[in-house]
Amino acid sequence: MAQTLRLEQSVPPQHPDVLKAAALKRMKNIALALLIFMAVVFCFAFALQPRFPWLAYVRAAAEGGMVGALADWFAVTALFKYPMGLKIPHTAIIPNRKDEIGASLGDFVETNFLAEEVVSQKLATTHIAQKVGTWLTKPGSADRVTTEGAAALRGAISVLKDDDIQDVIESLVRxxxxxxxxxxxxxxxxxxxxxxxxxxxxxxxxxxxxxxxxxxxxxxxxxxxxxxxxxxxxxxxxxxxxxxxxxxxxxxxxxxxxxxxxxxxxxxxxxxxxxxxxxxxxxxxxxxxxxxxxxxxGDPEVRELAGRTWETIKTALTDAVDDPTSELRLKFTSAVHDFGSRLVSDLELAGKVNKWIADAAAYLVGTYKHEITSLITDTVERWDAVETSEKIELQVGKDLQFIRINGTVVGSLAGLAIFTVATLVFG
Incomplete structure (x- = not known):
């Protein structure tokens, strides 16, 4: 309940977390209302049973429903917190075992999703090369690739230090x-x-x-x-x-x-x-x-040559990427479009590209899958225990409340069935 209030005060009303918190609150109220209903029915049936013997069956059903509702309330609550604040053993499982859960989740993802054979099989049926080629042949796609490439090149040129590049060129010349x-x-x-x-x-x-x-x-x-x-x-x-x-x-x-x-x-x-x-x-x-x-x-001439070379290259590249009609951009756009067409029409080339992508992905997964899944483990470890419990409850708590509702219904039916069988057997 406190979590719902915090979410409603800190994020916009249409935020997904706010909607999930509201749905969770609504399901909790339904489960609680059903428990109260069973308690009221039990009280009336228990009180009126001497006058109306048939109410014994109603009492048994309500009694079983209360037991089922309370048992499932305890089970669901014990996942996220201590029931009624009592530190009963094996309760508040998620806050107390947060790090173990994160590590297990990371191991599960690493074993079942980041296995080399899984990635290779998925990529083998995806036909990435053909899909990329189809996209590149669409109007504007090659221009977009060129524009993004020009932006990246422009950014790289602005980040690079002139002195460092000149030193590299000079060292290569020497x-x-x-x-x-x-x-x-x-x-x-x-x-x-x-x-x-x-x-x-x-x-x-x-x-x-x-x-x-x-x-x-x-x-x-x-x-x-x-x-x-x-x-x-x-x-x-x-x-x-x-x-x-x-x-x-x-x-x-x-x-x-x-x-x-x-x-x-x-x-x-x-x-x-x-x-x-x-x-x-x-x-x-x-x-x-x-x-x-x-x-x-001599030394001055080599340094001057390196400086002039870099300035010439830098000026030429900057002018080319800034001018949409420059020969470099036009040729690059044409090359991208032609490459996309070849990926669609040339099955041999597409097969080579798909194999290269699959091999590269398998290598990356095989080499760095532990580092990839460590993102899950490290992120969960950084979370606060209470915050982690609240995050998980927000995602799955609504469905867990159905366990309480089902427990109430099943408990009622079980209580009625047990009382009926006992009555028939023992009188």
Whole structure:
């Protein structure tokens, strides 16, 4: 009764607990009213029995009903509290054995609900992949997944500290770029490129550009000859020599350009291949490559590179998730929708996904089922004993009151039957 008053004062009238408390109160009143009714009937029948002998049967029924009602009242009450405040042994079972009940409930759930075979069998018949695929193909579902994913990514970006990310990037650059020597891998890559002749296109480009420049810069070449000739040489001689030099250089460049097997090209190929070998095997050349690496990427440069890399990634991701029309979001939405379609139409893929889900669930249950059920045990242990009793009574107390009502009815019938049989037998 006190519990009902507390609930009515602390929660809204339509709250489920208030409704349950009201129903519990109503059933208690019905059971009590039935007990009082049996007591009144017993008193009248007992008093009038000498004048009306047939009332003995009514008295016996009322007497049995009172015994049944009182016995079941004691049994129901003993679950949740001490009957009439008397600390009778084996009463107030729930408050006194709260922790044992919580542990038993946890063990029951762990054994019967979180068993690997139970979870695997249930998931095998659920067809989660097909259901998820059907949902993803519905209009708006892929957009919703994208929106939620964008929110999660935005939250992750805001939580991450720039300095920590830069430290991670810097450590990765140092581990995979700075610490390993550059010479051997660069030489091995160059050797493969030179062996396959992929550098010839670059050589052709350089030769073509050089030939074009020589042809278009006659005055520049002649001017170089004039600037470097002695002052006593006549000007017209400088002009003739400059023209000759320009002509010969241009002819030489055209010869290199037109002949894929020109000696210059062959020597250049030999030089590049030798350089690739030296980068791999010559300690002096390897040391030079390391010096170049140190000059290009020192500590400040690496730190700056890490900072610029993270800022670029962060800005790109932030702009992409904030813009509903960004290419990243559109492609992700399309990929989600396509994946859902494949889950529905591709039975092999759906089977693999279902098996993966079942295996993952079985692993989680097998590994962490004790931690999962400890939530029940720990929660019950934290509850106050009286509060626990009230919570449980609120959930099942209404049904338990039917035990009192049934006990009253059954007791009445039993009392009447016993008295009738005894009367018939003994007179």
């Amino acid at each position: 581990k995979h770029v700075m610490d390993p020597p550059w010479g051997p891998p660069v030489g091995k890559l160059a050797e493969r490129i030179f062996a396959d002749g992929h550098h010839h296109a670059l050589v052709d480009l350089l030769v073509d550009r050089s030939t074009t420049w020589i042809q278009a810069n006659h005055d520049t070449i002649s001017g170089l000859v004039t600037d470097r000739s002695p002052s006593w040489v006549p000007v017209f001689v400088d002009g003739l020599v400059g023209d000759k030099i320009h002509t010969e250089i241009y002819k030489f460049a055209r010869a290199v350009q037109d002949n894929p097997h020109h000696e210059v090209r062959l020597q250049l190929d030999k030089y590049l291949k030798d350089l690739a070998q030296e980068l791999q095997h010559d300690p002096a050349m390897i040391a030079k490559a390391e010096d170049i690496k140190a000059q290009v990427l």
